[in-house]
Amino acid sequence: MKANEIHDLDSVQQVSNMKYIDNYYSRTKSVQVASASLGEKLSAEVCVIGGGLAGVSTALGLAERGRSAVLLEANQIGWGASGRNGGFVASGFSQNPLVLIEKLGLAHAKQLYTLTQKAYELIQLRVKDVEAEIKSPIQGTVTASWFNDSDGLQDYIHTMNTEFGESFEYWSKEKINDMYLTSRYHCGYLEPDTSHFQSLNYALHTADMASNAGARIFEQSPVTKVVGINSDSARWKISTPNGEVTADHIVYACSGYIGSLQSKLSRATLPVATYVLLTEPLGARLKTAIRAPYAVSDNRFSSNYYRIVQNDQLLWGGRVSMFHPSQQALKKIMLKDLLSVYPQLQGIRGEVAWGGYMGYARHKMPQLGQLKPGEWYCQGFGGHGMATTTMGGELIASAIANNDDTWQAFAPFGLDYVGKPFGPVIAQLAYWSYQIQDAIKSQLSR
Numbered sequence: 528m529k530a531n532e533i534h535d536l537d538s539v540q541q542v543s544n545m546k547y548i549d550n551y552y553s554r555t556k557s558v559q560v561a562s563a564s565l566g567e568k569l570s571a572e573v574c575v576i577g578g579g580l581a582g583v584s585t586a587l588g589l590a591e592r593g594r595s596a597v598l599l600e601a602n603q604i605g606w607g608a609s610g611r612n613g614g615f616v617a618s619g620f621s622q623n624p625l626v627l628i629e630k631l632g633l634a635h636a637k638q639l640y641t642l643t644q645k646a647y648e649l650i651q652l653r654v655k656d657v658e659a660e661i662k663s664p665i666q667g668t669v670t671a672s673w674f675n676d677s678d679g680l681q682d683y684i685h686t687m688n689t690e691f692g693e694s695f696e697y698w699s700k701e702k703i704n705d706m707y708l709t710s711r712y713h714c715g716y717l718e719p720d721t722s723h724f725q726s727l728n729y730a731l732h733t734a735d736m737a738s739n740a741g742a743r744i745f746e747q748s749p750v751t752k753v754v755g756i757n758s759d760s761a762r763w764k765i766s767t768p769n770g771e772v773t774a775d776h777i778v779y780a781c782s783g784y785i786g787s788l789q790s791k792l793s794r795a796t797l798p799v800a801t802y803v804l805l806t807e808p809l810g811a812r813l814k815t816a817i818r819a820p821y822a823v824s825d826n827r828f829s830s831n832y833y834r835i836v837q838n839d840q841l842l843w844g845g846r847v848s849m850f851h852p853s854q855q856a857l858k859k860i861m862l863k864d865l866l867s868v869y870p871q872l873q874g875i876r877g878e879v880a881w882g883g884y885m886g887y888a889r890h891k892m893p894q895l896g897q898l899k900p901g902e903w904y905c906q907g908f909g910g911h912g913m914a915t916t917t918m919g920g921e922l923i924a925s926a927i928a929n930n931d932d933t934w935q936a937f938a939p940f941g942l943d944y945v946g947k948p949f950g951p952v953i954a955q956l957a958y959w960s961y962q963i964q965d966a967i968k969s970q971l972s973r
């Protein structure tokens with residue numbers, strides 16, 4: 528692998544002072560946020576560590592509630608998963624809602640799901656004045672079924688619509704095949720209440736809103752150490768190479784990039800790498816494959832997700848791996864996946880491909896809570912973090928500012944050990960076994 532390729536994936540040990548990697552979002556970034564590197568000693572009520580969507584949403588929530596907040600980001604705002612993802616914004620979690628019903632009962636599952644729907648609405652309000660910079664004008668995501676199980680899919684849609692207030696619309700084989708010209712899809716459904724974001728602009732805009740509301744934002748400021756100042760009063764000293772913050776509360780929002788900063792959180796976080804490809808402009812060829820404007824994800828464990836950007840380019844995501852291929856190899860791998868769905872696009876080229884770490888918990892649900900009084904965490908959003916990070920930020924901000932204990936609804940999802948140092952190997956093996964299960968299920972359903 529050549530230097531400066533996706534080298535930030537080589538190590539999850541607190542990489543710092545890095546610039547945005549080359550990807551679709553950094554290439555089309557148009558929102559700025561005023562920030563500096565911390566070079567002084569500061570005092571604040573709250574210090575948020577990590578400037579991804581979880582961190583900036585928490586800082587915004589605190590500032591809107593009149594609390595003084597300092598945010599420290601090791602690299603740049605949105606440098607991690609938040610500024611390099613698929614850009615799909617939807618309610619729900621990485622964990623399937625039916626599993627939540629089974630584990631928690633219907634009422635509790637509904638309570639959690641509703642929190643994500645509220646977060647989705649709040650996000651739409653927050654981007655209202657800057658939609659052109661952030662939001663695709665097209666709403667809606669199609670979930671395409673790789674399997675011939677129309678009855679099972681319709682049962683699922685029924686539960687989502689009746690119990691969770693969604694308005695999913697079933698698509699027959701004829702309909703989906705008319706819109707997406709591939710033999711892979713058997714049926715599907717449209718989720719109309721979803722949107723698609725320029726995720727880096729969105730992270731920067733949220734940070735800018737936080738800054739305008741009074742939060743102090745610092746980039747290139749990796750936190751190297753956190754210590755409690757004394758045992759009887761909750762007060763923390765947070766150190767960076769050139770500065771220091773003292774605060775009554777800290778919030779860890781470092782996700783898959785936490786490295787060894789906090790051992791309990793690190794042990795409970797599995798950084799799972801996943802990848803995205805941006806194709807060259809496809810012009811008229813795009814319509815030989817895709818005739819609908821909606822974003823798509825399929826329903827395999829090892830799913831692909833994709834959407835059209837810049838009128839005729841495909842942003843194609845998928846795969847999970849502990850092996851980090853070079854940019855060139857990654858482009859080839861991702862193109863191969865794309866062509867396995869749309870062989871008629873043979874010969875198209877990839878423009879850029881990249882990867883990022885999602886921070887997963889074993890239970891695939893967000894981890895929100897306190898290690899000690901004043902020592903908070905807001906992490907574990909996995910592959911479904913665009914809306915849930917806003918939810919997490921709001922819950923933690925409201926807990927600190929107003930003693931609101933709604934975050935306790937997530938208490939069943941704790942800091943389970945993810946099996947490090949073998950966690951990534953286990954995740955890779957699980958992914959391969961899911962791929963095999965997907966292939967068998969697909970064959971059986973033909």
Ligand SMILES: Cc1cc2nc3c(=O)[nH]c(=O)nc-3n(C[C@H](O)[C@H](O)[C@H](O)COP(=O)(O)OP(=O)(O)OC[C@H]3O[C@@H](n4cnc5c(N)ncnc54)[C@H](O)[C@@H]3O)c2cc1C
Pocket residue numbers: 541576577578579580581582599600601602603604605606607608609610611612613614615616617748749750751780781782783784785786788801802803844882883884885886905906907908909910911912913914916
């Ligand atoms: C390729 C890819 C595609 C995805 N697609 C989607 C999608 O379409 N829809 C969706 O909902 N979700 C998607 N996700 C998941 C989503 O992006 C994440 O769940 C979400 O962005 C997590 O936000 P976060 O703030 O918790 O973490 P991050 O955005 O990773 O932010 C963590 C930040 O903490 C900083 N940090 C770490 N250690 C320190 C330290 N010691 N000091 C200071 N700062 C530190 C890092 O530099 C980083 O900026 C995708 C993720 C990836 C990687």
